[in-house]
Amino acid sequence: MHSILIVDDEPGIRQSLKGVLEDEGYKTSSAESGEACLETLAKRAFDVILLDVWLPGIDGLETLQRIRDLENAPEVIMISGHGTIETAVRATKLGAYDFLEKPLSLDRTLILVKNAIAAKRLRQENRDLKKQLTPRSTIVGNSIPMKALRQQIQLMAPTNGRVLIYGESGTGKELVARAIHAQSLRKDETFVEVNCAAIPEDLIESELFGHRQGSFPGATTDKEGKFQKAHGGTLFLDEVGDMSLKTQAKVLRTLDEQRFTPVGSDELVTVDARLIASTNKDLEEEISRGNFREDLFYRLNVIPFSVPPLREHKEDVPLLANHFLKEFSATYGRRAREITDDAIETLMRYAWPGNVRELRNVIERIVIMNPTITRFDRKHLPPLVHRDGSRRAGGEFSTLHQARAAYERDYILKKLDEHHGNVSRTAEVLGLERSHLYRKMKTLGIAAKE
């Protein structure tokens, strides 16, 4: 049953609203002041509040603002008397759902209450969905570098400072960016990601800044750019080192002026987005090669973060492995519970060139491929990770042919791993015919696991 809180200092209004609403099957409570309303809300949740604009003590607007600060706040419908309509209109700008005028119309009251309840439900559903969709941003690891990273995030997140995240592929740069956003003052606003490496050069400008219909072939409608989408929130420029010099120039101008013009338009758009960038390249080297603008680098690099490769915090491997085991066990509905010490030891000896992402893929793969196993042993691990990373590869081969075969084997195993053992997909990314890859696997002694 939906519950409604009636807040009005006139007993007559409280009484008649109570009668009307209860006849319709709603549960009601009443309060005669803003203070009493907030006290009631501290004890119980409501779907809708009918709130008089004029109240003794703290007034309706002030009460509204405090209600809006509550977690999972009810929808508020303002009730306005003769002289207070303007205030009621202002209240809707402050987040009230709508307003009713005295004398109250029975029909309008009931319609508004019904709509407000629907709006509240939608808002709740929206929040739940967002929660499900937002990738979790928990950074797992108790090693000193991971603890330091978490501490640095905590310190820097609430500032609006631009962040540049360095790290090899798969170390968790995106995770760090999301964690910064999640702990920032902008956490309720959007986090917008742009993968500069994945967008074709001639489209990136329109992707970032939007375009007007007809500004280039293929621009059939107006498009909002990522900078606009991130307004009020955070814009994550992933792999910023892959941006062309032309785009860099426009990004630089946008950062300086906090304004830009969409492609094919002369209208200036103002933006307020916190910028987080990431790169796996050494940008200073890119600058010396003329591939990256030095002025842009200094603007992005206000707060540098560096995410260490997994081989530098191997003590986190057990925690991470168990974390991913739990995750994938839940995702795939498996009962996998445990990784033996023996298997953990093997995982800790491996060098993890693909960092945490590679470890995550390995765990996902063993969970998928062993549906009935609850306890993972050394023998369930893919062949690649049995290679001892503490030994440097190379010296143990007597011929070039042997070295090349070993390298090819590792490389193909790694790619197969990334695609969960799917040979067709792997062949595609390697640019080989599927039959060719099969032959290669056979000569190299790799068993197909499809």
Ligand SMILES: Nc1ncnc2c1ncn2[C@@H]1O[C@H](COP(=O)(O)OP(=O)(O)OP(=O)(O)O)[C@@H](O)[C@H]1O
């Ligand atoms: N410390 C960690 N705790 C939990 N999960 C992690 C951690 N580090 C990385 N991951 C997970 O590993 C995967 C790779 O991380 P992420 O995408 O953030 O890396 P990246 O540095 O952006 O990689 P790339 O350079 O390949 O884009 C993600 O699924 C991420 O959730």
Ligand SMILES: [Mg+2]
């Ligand atoms: Mg990334």
